Amino acid sequence: MLPVWQKVAKPFVEAGELVVLGVVQEQHPDRARLYRQWRELDWPILVDSLNLLDVAVVPVPIAIDEAGIVRHTGLSPGMLEKAFIKQPHFHDKGTTATVEPAVRPDLDQLRREAKRSNRARAWRDTGDAYFLFGGANGIDESAEAYRRAIQIDPKDGRAHFRLGTALRRRSDSDRRQSGDAQGAVEHWGRALAIQPNQYIWRRRLQQYGPRLDKPYNFYFWVEQAREEIRRRGLNPIELSVEPLGSEIAPPLRETAAADIKIPDGDPDGRIHRDETGMVRIETTVVPARVQPGQPVRVRTQFRVNDDTRPFWNNEAQDLTLWVGLPDGLRLGEGQFTFANPAEPETQELRVLEFECVVSGSHAPGRVELPGYALYYVCAKKDGKCRFLRQDFRVSFEVDPSAPRLR
Amino acid sequence: MLVSMVALAMGGGIGLTAGQARADETAYSRIEVGSPHPDFVLPTLDGGYARLSDYRGKKVLLIHFASW
Numbered sequence A: 001m002l003p004v005w006q007k008v009a010k011p012f013v014e015a016g017e018l019v020v021l022g023v024v025q026e027q028h029p030d031r032a033r034l035y036r037q038w039r040e041l042d043w044p045i046l047v048d049s050l051n052l053l054d055v056a057v058v059p060v061p062i063a064i065d066e067a068g069i070v071r072h073t074g075l076s077p078g079m080l081e082k083a084f085i086k087q088p089h090f091h092d093k094g095t096t097a098t099v100e101p102a103v104r105p106d107l108d109q110l111r112r113e114a115k116r117s118n119r120a121r122a123w124r125d126t127g128d129a130y131f132l133f134g135g136a137n138g139i140d141e142s143a144e145a146y147r148r149a150i151q152i153d154p155k156d157g158r159a160h161f162r163l164g165t166a167l168r169r170r171s172d173s174d175r176r177q178s179g180d181a182q183g184a185v186e187h188w189g190r191a192l193a194i195q196p197n198q199y200i201w202r203r204r205l206q207q208y209g210p211r212l213d214k215p216y217n218f219y220f221w222v223e224q225a226r227e228e229i230r231r232r233g234l235n236p237i238e239l240s241v242e243p244l245g246s247e248i249a250p251p252l253r254e255t256a257a258a259d260i261k262i263p264d265g266d267p268d269g270r271i272h273r274d275e276t277g278m279v280r281i282e283t284t285v286v287p288a289r290v291q292p293g294q295p296v297r298v299r300t301q302f303r304v305n306d307d308t309r310p311f312w313n314n315e316a317q318d319l320t321l322w323v324g325l326p327d328g329l330r331l332g333e334g335q336f337t338f339a340n341p342a343e344p345e346t347q348e349l350r351v352l353e354f355e356c357v358v359s360g361s362h363a364p365g366r367v368e369l370p371g372y373a374l375y376y377v378c379a380k381k382d383g384k385c386r387f388l389r390q391d392f393r394v395s396f397e398v399d400p401s402a403p404r405l406r
Numbered sequence B: 001m002l003v004s005m006v007a008l009a010m011g012g013g014i015g016l017t018a019g020q021a022r023a024d025e026t027a028y029s030r031i032e033v034g035s036p037h038p039d040f041v042l043p044t045l046d047g048g049y050a051r052l053s054d055y056r057g058k059k060v061l062l063i064h065f066a067s068w
Helices: A002-014 A029-039 A077-085 A107-117 A120-133 A138-152 A157-171 A180-194 A199-206 A221-231 B002-012 B018-023
Strands: A019-024 A045-047 A060-064 A070-073 A279-286 A295-304 A311-313 A319-323 A329-334 A350-358 A365-378 A385-398 B041-043 B049-051 B060-065
Touching: A002 A019, A002 A029, A002 A077, A002 B060, A019 A029, A029 A045, A029 A221, A045 B041, A060 A077, A070 A077, A107 A120, A107 A138, A120 A138, A120 A157, A120 B041, A138 A157, A157 A180, A157 A199, A180 A199, A180 A279, A279 A365, A279 A385, A295 A319, A295 A365, A295 A385, A319 A350
Parallel strands: A019 A045, A019 B060
Antiparallel strands: A060 A070, A060 B060, A279 A295, A295 A350, A311 A365, A319 A365, A329 A350, A365 A385, B041 B049
């Protein structure tokens, strides 16, 4: 779709008859930068991760005339010239109000005003402003403002979606807090329950969700794009967050028939625990509320400690995962071992994901899955390597009224 | 003022006037042919900000997309 628009619009852009603005509706803008490099798009591209413009589907081309009046929605590339470019005098029908120069909003003042009025809408606007204009530090203020909005109006789907987006952004940054990734999923889920026809919100949740819920494997194009860019003699734009696990997993149309059994690597619990936190584990379950008979996808993420920066010891055993399954759950499919890279020592983020299917007769209520990981890490300080265990617990809600992702 | 532009984009929803948007917060609207497109400010992929009304006087093709 976009390469076609690029080709059709280019002569008019070069002749000064048209401006094309892309607006990307996704969580990670740098993926759109890679896409733009690959497809050689030369338009300005704006980022609407918060879905501020309320677009519910993509792609949507909107033709706007010289006076700012919408002339077409859903214009086809073949009609661009005849139906839009060559149409004269559009500007006579609209206003020609003077455009004032843009200035940065006063974030403190917005927050003070929200505090004074204590209106949900004022808090949500404050969250938006901090997200857009607050820089790296603004993400905390943004999340807090959205929380205040939701406290006042728990039915505000936009505030839930935007809080999810802010939490996911923080979880992908150095400012991450425990529970951010799971919080994102939960708020996106609540947003979708309030407005189930919002396709952009649905996609955001599907991105991290079970394979049964996916229309196709997202970000399948990334590797192809990199190869083609390299063949042109260029370096592909680096991604701050590499698509992993559910983001690139191909969809399944049926649940795997056979149950997977994973061996318990420490049945007696004798392996030393990672008491100093050399590795930080974060788990995410999507969706956080699931109907009986449906799958959940669990993401386990392993990051070496940001402060002490130990190394994975790749000359020893692979990182492995064990999960205990309560009655009424079975494993669908998944990865329980992270194969060591070729280099002897590395510090990369490691992700393992698996799916569980809840039985159709499962009673409503909270489900808890105990699990642990076994790994070899070496301290940066003295080079000492240790084989360690770290326990974790994953929980989600079985709820017959939970929204379906599909 | 950028503040008001942001607020319009945030609250308005495409196709609604600011007043309508405040009256109907749950309307997930589509834009309307023949009506002004609500103004907005968003960050760009290259680190700056862009505002729709800065392109007033030119024909604009706004393409919403995702790279998924």
